Amino acid sequence: MSQFRFILEPYVSPKSKYRCPSCNKKKTFTRYIDTEKNEYLAENVGRCDRIQKCGYHYPPKDFFQDIETLSSVRDFEILPKPGIDLLRLRKNKGLKPSFINEDHLFKSLQKSQQNNFLLFLDNVLNPEALEVVKEKYKIGTSQKWPGATIFWQIDNQNRVRTGKIIQYNKETGKKSKINWVHSMLKLENFSLKQCLFGLHLLNSDKNKPIALVESEKSAIIASIAFPEFIWMATGGLMNLKYDLLKPLAKRKVILFPDAGCYDLWNDKVKDLPKNIHFMISDLVKKKSSKKEKDEGWDIVDYIIPIWQKG
Incomplete structure (x- = not known):
């Protein structure tokens, strides 16, 4: 298959572009x-x-690799709408999730000095706080790209479901590339079932409410600013889903949607487990300007400047 067979649509004007599946912004996405x-x-x-x-950025190479990863599942369909998972598994209630050997996690923790995300955090957190979040969230380092970060998805039974690999700018903390540990390892007959980032912290304090944000970066930084919550992340705007939130049964959960995403998450609450007590914060919604909404600011975009001024 030629590497030039699949190309970004040429000569696309902003008016004809699509809504991004990740940030949900209109007219920013080229297919x-x-x-x-x-x-x-x-x-x-x-x-x-x-x-x-x-x-x-979801290139064709990763698209076909993900299909291959899930090829052991007989019934799947490619969804026609953006902003939802590439594959929706049907009739999969009997399928058990696959797990990644924890040795991969332990190895990823041994090279943190080369981690761009941790280098960024070193500029905004004191050394003690940095060590706390490194250990708490098991922030790993990947060899996929120089200095790339692994956000491990560890469930409430301490089993490793997968890990999201993200390349960050060590100065700005902005991400540029994304991949997945299960795709990199090319595990045979791997059945992917994601969990919330930070789910392994669920039983660390059964009295604390859970705060849920979109990005792993936000959960980590907010956990220092507001330690009265257990901070977790969905890992994506559209990942506020019934199955991912089921383990939070009988807990109080406060949602902190990004700027411009309040209505979307508020609307999705009705489809989430009824045995969870949900609240949704309008803090970012009220504070954000139109420009900040367009840029998808989240709670951390307000926390960091306060720390830097201090």
Whole structure:
């Protein structure tokens, strides 16, 4: 298969671009085209123009690799709408999740001095706080790209579901590339079932409410600013889902949506488990300007400047 068979749609004007599957912003997303068939790939295969604020890029190579990873599942469909998972597994209630050997996690913790995200945090956190979040969230380092970070998804039974690999700018803390540990390892017959980032902290304090944000970066930094909560992350705007939140049964959960995303998350609450007591914070919604909403600011974008001034 030629590497030039799949290209970003050429000559796309902003008016004809699509809504980004990650940041949910309109007219920022350019899709890939199969030049042999002259047709688009799935609607979440493409690149967001908001490189600094979003950085979403799902190339054809990763698209087909993910299909191959889940090839052991007989019934799946490619969803027609952007902003939702590439594959929705059907009739999968009997399928058990696969797990990644924890040795991979331990090895990733041994090279933290080369981690761009931790170098960024070193500029905004004191050394003691940095050590706390490194240990608490098991922040790993990947060899996929120089200085890349691994955010491990560890469930409430301390089993490693997968890890999200993100390349950050060590000066700005902005992400530029994303991949997955299960894709890199090419594990045979791997059944991916994600969990919330930080879910392994669920039983650390059964009296603390849980605060839920979109990004792993936000959960980590907010955990220092507001330690009265257990901070977790969905890992994506559209990942506020029933299955991911089921382990939070009988807990109080406060949602902190990004600027411009309040209505979307508020609307999704009705489809979430009824045995969870949900509250949704309008803090970012009220504080954010139109520009900040367009740029997808989150709670951490307000926390960091306060720390830097202090």
